[in-house]
Amino acid sequence: MASAVGKLPSLVNTAIAQARPKFGIFMKYAKVELAPPKLSEIPQIKAGFAKLLTSAKTGAWKNQTVKQATLNVLVGAEVLFWFYIGECIGKRHIVGYNV
């Protein structure tokens, strides 16, 4: 038991040392893929909205392959889950509201 406790700092240090390069790689990807939208991208965002609306109106969303539809649903779900992450941050609790 005592030896396990004595090993703990070195274990934590190796864990940090191993995780650091991976975190760096994550950050390099995140800086591109998770970046907040820039003001210069507003036209593209508007175009995205318009595309979504026209596909909803014309029924073009029905003419997709199963693969495309699956991917779109997964992307939509991912975007939706950001709302729940935001809710958890806003209520400062993981499960339920802590009143």
Next chain:
Amino acid sequence: MSDLPYGPPVRVSPFIRFGRWSLLTVGIAYGAFHQNRLSKKEALFREKEAKEKVIRDEKLKAEKAIAAAAELKALEELSTPKK
């Protein structure tokens, strides 16, 4: 960018990134708003409950006293032999 093991990063459509960030902020606002609303509601409820507790405790105490007196009386009647 050549040191990245999984190839160059995907250019995620600005529309998707806009959706993520806007939903995240909307979620934070929603969570904070409802946290505020529900904690106020709960505070009011606790206040009311504390007031009612005093009344309820008194009532229970009185009922208990009456029940104890009745029990004592019944016991006395049982223990006194009838002629």
